[in-house]
Each structure stands twice: as structure tokens, then as C-alpha cells.
Amino acid sequence: MTIRKRLLPQPFVSVAVLGLWLVMVSAFTLGSLLMGAILAVLIPLFTQRFWPDRPLVRRPVLAVRLFLRVCFDIVLANWEVARLVLGPIGRIHPRFFDLPLDIDDPFVATLLASIISLTPGTVSVDIDTEARLIHVHGLNVGDEGAAIAAIKARYEAPLKEIFQC
Amino acid sequence: MMEATLSEVVVSVLLLVGAGFALVGSIGLARMPDFFTRMHAPTKATTLGVGAIVVASLVFHSSSGGGLSLRELAISLFLFITAPLVGHLLGKAALRGTRKD
Numbered sequence: 001m002t003i004r005k006r007l008l009p010q011p012f013v014s015v016a017v018l019g020l021w022l023v024m025v026s027a028f029t030l031g032s033l034l035m036g037a038i039l040a041v042l043i044p045l046f047t048q049r050f051w052p053d054r055p056l057v058r059r060p061v062l063a064v065r066l067f068l069r070v071c072f073d074i075v076l077a078n079w080e081v082a083r084l085v086l087g088p089i090g091r092i093h094p095r096f097f098d099l100p101l102d103i104d105d106p107f108v109a110t111l112l113a114s115i116i117s118l119t120p121g122t123v124s125v126d127i128d129t130e131a132r133l134i135h136v137h138g139l140n141v142g143d144e145g146a147a148i149a150a151i152k153a154r155y156e157a158p159l160k161e162i163f164q165c
Numbered sequence: 166m167m168e169a170t171l172s173e174v175v176v177s178v179l180l181l182v183g184a185g186f187a188l189v190g191s192i193g194l195a196r197m198p199d200f201f202t203r204m205h206a207p208t209k210a211t212t213l214g215v216g217a218i219v220v221a222s223l224v225f226h227s228s229s230g231g232g233l234s235l236r237e238l239a240i241s242l243f244l245f246i247t248a249p250l251v252g253h254l255l256g257k258a259a260l261r262g263t264r265k266d
Contacts, residue, residue, distance in 0.1 A: 020242075023235045078186060078213040081205065085193035094202045117249030120208055123201075124249075125256030137256060139205045 007041060009048050014040040054107050055163040066158045070115055073154070077120040084121075084140055092140045096125075099134040099148055102156060105165045109134070115155050122151070172228035176221045183217030190214060200259050208252050215244055 008014050021036035022028060044051075057063050084092050099116075103109045106129055113124035113134050126135035141147050193206035223237040 020239055023239045026236055074212050074216075081193075082186065082189045085189055085196065085206070089196060089198060092202070094199075096201075113253065114249040117208060117252045118212060118245060120205065120212065123204055123208060123252045123256055125201075125253065125260055135260070137201045137204070139202060 008044065010044040010051055012054075013044045013047075013051070017043050055105055055165055057162055058164045059162045062158055063162045066155070066162065069154065069158075070118065073119045081120040081139060093142060094137065094139055095141050095144070096135065096137050097141065097144045097148065099124075099136050099151055101132040101134060102152070103160060103165060104132075105163065108159055108163050108165055112156055112159055116151060122147075172224055176225045176228075179217045179221035179224065183214050183219075183221060186214035186217065201256065204252055204255055204259075208248055212245070212248065216241055219244075 018036040018040040021039055022032060025032045025035075101109055101112075103112060106127075109127055109129065113127050116122050116124040116134065116136055121139045123137050124134050125137050128135065136151075138147055190206045194203055197203045197206065219237045219241045226237075
């Protein structure tokens with residue numbers, strides 16, 4: 001147990017590194033497997049102090065559903081933004097707004113901020129863990145309250161349930 | 166033969182869609198009035214634009230007999246990880262800069 005913890009402090013990261021390495025070299029040989037294994041052990045060890053305590057995924061099915069929803073939203077929102085970009089500039093209403101956080105865990109908060117940035121039309125600019133809010137810039141925000149409520153319902157509530165935090 | 170042409174059509178459509186969104190991203194970069202609205206353009210070009218081109222590459226290489234090619238999935242994964250980081254850092258830097266002025 002302790003040896004495993006010392007050698008592989010982040011088993012998930014190790015598996016991800018090994019998998020990505022094999023995918024990138026696109027050759028399943030003993031050499032690439034060995035090289036991937038070495039990287040899978042070394043990279044987590046060298047980056048160990050960087051990793052925050054990651055909460056466990058408690059609801060994997062919900063996590064998959066959230067992932068699909070985010071993918072769908074990326075496609076949908078791309079059309080929306082493409083229309084805004086090509087339409088008359090005077091019609092868009094860019095503005096900053098603060099998204100109050102119900103999430104305490106910094107890892108999950110970062111995940112939420114990344115989802116906000118990936119779904120086009122919103123970019124998270126700053127995470128303030130002390131004031132517990134994410135500073136968001138929206139490309140076209142008609143109603144600030146509605147935008148905040150949408151992000152909270154679509155992404156934050158599922159994240160809270162997935163990680164139970 | 167029929168199969169080959171079908172995959173060719175799919176690849177062509179995906180390439181056009183991808184290139185179209187990359188173009189829209191660039192147009193947005195040029196047309197938007199200030200830094201923060203411009204910041205939105207790169208996130209668009211990478212997500213759907215590069216996403217579609219990467220899927221096109223995946224379909225092309227898988228259908229041309231190379232077996233299922235997974236390298237493209239790694240590319241899109243890296244893009245999806247790095248795009249929000251870049252947007253975040255750009256925005257944060259710009260915000261600090263304007264506050265100090």
C-alpha cells in the first residue's frame with residue numbers, strides 16, 4: 001500500500017499518461033510500452049506537489065451525461081457565436097459578470113471555470129476562491145441573472161452532485 | 166467503391182465545416198471591438214473548427230485502411246485542455262493590466 005502510494009501517488013494520472021503515450025506513438029510495441037511505463041511513473045512523481053487533493057467521482061453516470069452535455073453545448077454555442085461574429089457588431093452586448101460559487105473544492109471550481117471557457121460565448125477570467133466567485137466575460141449577455149442561473153443549473157449543480165462537494 | 170466515396174464526402178464536409186469555423190474565428194478576431202470580445206474568437210476556432218478537422222483526419226485515416234487512428238483523439242484532448250487555460254491567462258493578464266492603468 002505504502003510502496004504503491006510512493007511509486008504511483010496519482011494512479012489515474014499514471015494510467016492517462018501511459019494511455020496517451022501509446023496513442024501518440026501509435027505503435028504497440030514492447031519499447032513504447034516500456035517508455036510509456038517509465039513516463040507514467042516519473043511524471044506524476046515530478047509533478048506531485050502541484051496536484052491538489054482531487055475529490056473522487058461519486059456519480060460516474062452523471063459525469064458521462066455532463067460530458068455529453070458540454071460537447072453538445074460547445075457545438076450549439078459555436079453556431080450562436082458564429083452568428084454574432086458575422087452579424088452587426090452593434091447588436092452584441094459584451095459584459096463582465098461575477099458567478100457566485102457554491103463549490104468549495106478548488107479542483108471542481110477549476111473544472112467549472114474550464115467548462116465556462118470551453119462553451120463559447122463565455123470565458124472565465126479569474127477564479128476568486130476567497131470571495132468564492134468566478135469572474136466571467138460574456139460575449140453577448142442580455143440578462144445577467146439569467147446567464148448566471150443557466151451556468152449554475154447546467155454545469156455547477158451536476159458537478160456538485162458528481163463530486164458530492 | 167461506394168464506401169470510399171461516402172467517407173470522402175464525410176471528410177470533405179467536415180473539412181469545410183472546420184475551415185469555416187476557423188475562418189469565422191479569424192473574422193471575429195478582426196471585427197470585435199475590444200480585447201475581451203476578441204478573446205472569444207480563439208476559443209471558437211479551436212473547439213469546433215479544429216475539432217471538425219481532427220474528426221475529418223480520424224475518418225480519413227480510419228477509412229483508408231490504417232485501422233482506427235486514435236492519435237486525433239489525443240490532439241483534440243490536448244486542445245480542449247489548453248484552450249481554456251490560454252483564454253483564462255489572457256483574460257487575467259489583460260484584467261490586471263487595465264486595473265493598473
